[in-house]
Amino acid sequence: MKHLSKILLVFALFASSAAVAQTMKFGHINSQEIIALMPERDSALVALERHTQDLEEEMQALQTEFQSKYNTYEQRQATWTAAVLEAKTKELQDLDRRMQQYQQTASQELQQLQQALFQPILKKANDVIQQIGKEKGLIYIFDTSSGMMPYIDQAQSVDVLPLAKAAMNIPADKKPMQMSQPAN
Secondary structure (H helix, E strand, O other): OHHHHHHHHHHHHHHHHHHHHHHOOEEEEOHHHHHHHOHHHHHHHHHHHHHHHHHHHHHHHHHHHHHHHHHHHHHHOOOOOHHHHHHHHHHHHHHHHHHHHHHHHHHHHHHHHHHHHHHHHHHHHHHHHHHHHHHOOOOEEEEHHHOOOOOOOOOOEEEOHHHHHHHOOOOOOOOOOOOOOOOO
8 A cells, every 4th residue: 555655656756757757848939030020120320320431530640640640751751850850750649649649549438339239129129038938938938049849849949030020010021221341
């Protein structure tokens, strides 16, 4: 009788754990893909590209000024007095220093702008993914964009991407916006 009770208890434990395992639901999404499809990302990219172009134009103006002064320096240095030569050399060094400082400041400014523009987009995507997980009763939603998912059984895991697109009113057939390449 004791053995029968133990066997029934073990059987009941296996049966309940199998039932729990069958009710667990998992989901997956490529978060980079949903972010790439969001209209807010397109607007952010346009703003970032416009700001980048403004910074590049200013840098180009500094480089043009430097090149012009350097050409003048090269052509006339033999005819200048020592005092003029020293002043012109210092002027070129100062302009070079300004260009280097501008590049550094512009790079930091772009990083800050990118973070400010994309932080709300990332938050919105994450909020939608969490909402879908709660609504669908999912235990986990795995992000396949990291490449760290060696296997996903598509039949057992819910693809959350179409649900996220619908929640954000993104057309099912929308493709990500492509950035234009800067002309060199």
